[in-house]
Amino acid sequence: MTEAEIAQQLERIPYAKTLGVTPNMVGDEFTLILPFSQDNIGNPFLPALHGGVIGGFLEIAAIAQILLESDDKKFPKPIGINVDYLRSGKPQDLFARARITKLGSRVANVRVRAWQSNFDEPIATLHGHFLMTEDNDAA
Amino acid sequence: MDDKLIQRLWELAPKFVEGSPHSKMMGMKFIAVDQGRATLSLPYSQKFIGDPKSRVLHGGAITTLLDQASGLAAIAGYNRPTSVATLNLSIDYMRAAEPGKTILATAHCYKVTRHVAFVRGIAHDGDEDDPVAMSQATFMATEPKSSTQNFMQNMIERSLT
Numbered sequence: 001m002t003e004a005e006i007a008q009q010l011e012r013i014p015y016a017k018t019l020g021v022t023p024n025m026v027g028d029e030f031t032l033i034l035p036f037s038q039d040n041i042g043n044p045f046l047p048a049l050h051g052g053v054i055g056g057f058l059e060i061a062a063i064a065q066i067l068l069e070s071d072d073k074k075f076p077k078p079i080g081i082n083v084d085y086l087r088s089g090k091p092q093d094l095f096a097r098a099r100i101t102k103l104g105s106r107v108a109n110v111r112v113r114a115w116q117s118n119f120d121e122p123i124a125t126l127h128g129h130f131l132m133t134e135d136n137d138a139a
Numbered sequence: 140m141d142d143k144l145i146q147r148l149w150e151l152a153p154k155f156v157e158g159s160p161h162s163k164m165m166g167m168k169f170i171a172v173d174q175g176r177a178t179l180s181l182p183y184s185q186k187f188i189g190d191p192k193s194r195v196l197h198g199g200a201i202t203t204l205l206d207q208a209s210g211l212a213a214i215a216g217y218n219r220p221t222s223v224a225t226l227n228l229s230i231d232y233m234r235a236a237e238p239g240k241t242i243l244a245t246a247h248c249y250k251v252t253r254h255v256a257f258v259r260g261i262a263h264d265g266d267e268d269d270p271v272a273m274s275q276a277t278f279m280a281t282e283p284k285s286s287t288q289n290f291m292q293n294m295i296e297r298s299l300t
Contacts, residue, residue, distance in 0.1 A: 012191045013188070013189060013190075013191065013197065014185060014186055014187065014188040014189075014191070014197075015186070015187045015188060015189050015196075015197035015199055015200060016197075017186075018186045018187060019199075038160055039160055039161060039164040040160075040161050041159070041160040041161060042159050042160075042161050042162070043159065044158065044159070044160060049161075050159060050160075050161035050162070050203060050206075050207075051203075051206045051210075051224075051225040051228065052161065052162075052199070052202050052203025052204070052205075052206040052207060053161055053199075053203060055199060055202040055203070055206065055228060056197065056198070056199020056200065056202050056203055057199070059197070059198050059199050059202065060197075060199065075189070075190045075191075075192075077190070077198075077232070077235075078198040078230075078232045079231070079232060080229070080230065080231045080232065081198070081202070081229070081230050081232075082227070082228075082229040082230075083202075083225075083227065083228045083229070084226075084227050085224065085225045085226055085227065085228070088224065
């Protein structure tokens with residue numbers, strides 16, 4: 001999938017559009033970017049990005065990576081996520097890169113790292129599993 | 140926790156929600172607060188849809204609501220002015236939220252230590268026994284003396300003066 005094709009997929013997700021995420025593709029390496037916006041601040045006194053935005057952004061990065069690596073056009077649905085908050089989110093752009101640990105026929109197991117100025121100093125990591133069938137019982 | 144502290148929580152909690160630019164942008168509403176407990180709501184909005192076909196809200200919107208409600212419950216779990224930062228947030232998504240329905244998140248801080256608050260949360264769209272998602276979170280509590288700039292401390296100082 002090219003950068004334009006991922007952008008097109010993300011364009012279909014209103015939540016991703018609202019946050020303003022943009023894809024970046026260098027070779028096969030896909031990075032999702034959350035450009036800084038005042039709307040994403042959680043604590044205006046520090047200031048720091050909202051933990052929920054960081055979690056939601058990591059989730060979009062996981063979904064985008066699954067769409068990228070599977071031929072399926074169906075949207076993966078989250079079954080469970082676990083987010084570790086490692087550093088406070090500065091009022092800057094946020095980057096995320098996802099690795100699929102296992103892409104099964106029904107479940108994808110994904111890990112995502114989010115960082116700002118330095119890749120080696122992640123501000124949050126996500127571990128989640130996503131359902132890839134049309135089963136409507138799970139979100 | 141005495142009545143005065145609970146009353147103060149009721150004064151501060153709406154500011155804690157509305158004073159957060161992202162929660163305000165999402166249209167999150169404060170519903171209730173009590174000792175170690177908090178309830179917030181998120182009215183349905185097309186802006187936060189995750190699946191264009193089913194029009195179901197994105198998991199991230201639920202994550203943000205549960206994070207905010209759990210953070211408020213953690214603050215309400217301490218009987219001293221405290222600010223909190225999310226350390227870990229784990230969420231199980233049990234079913235899709237029904238499009239058009241307001242989501243309610245109720246959080247319970249069942250244990251606080253000097254530095255860490257433990258919180259469980261439930262997100263549902265009307266029936267608490269049929270949850271959309273359930274969460275488990277831990278928060279770091281910040282000592283007021285070490286962070287005069289922190290959010291709740293500011294709010295509390297303001298409400299006291």
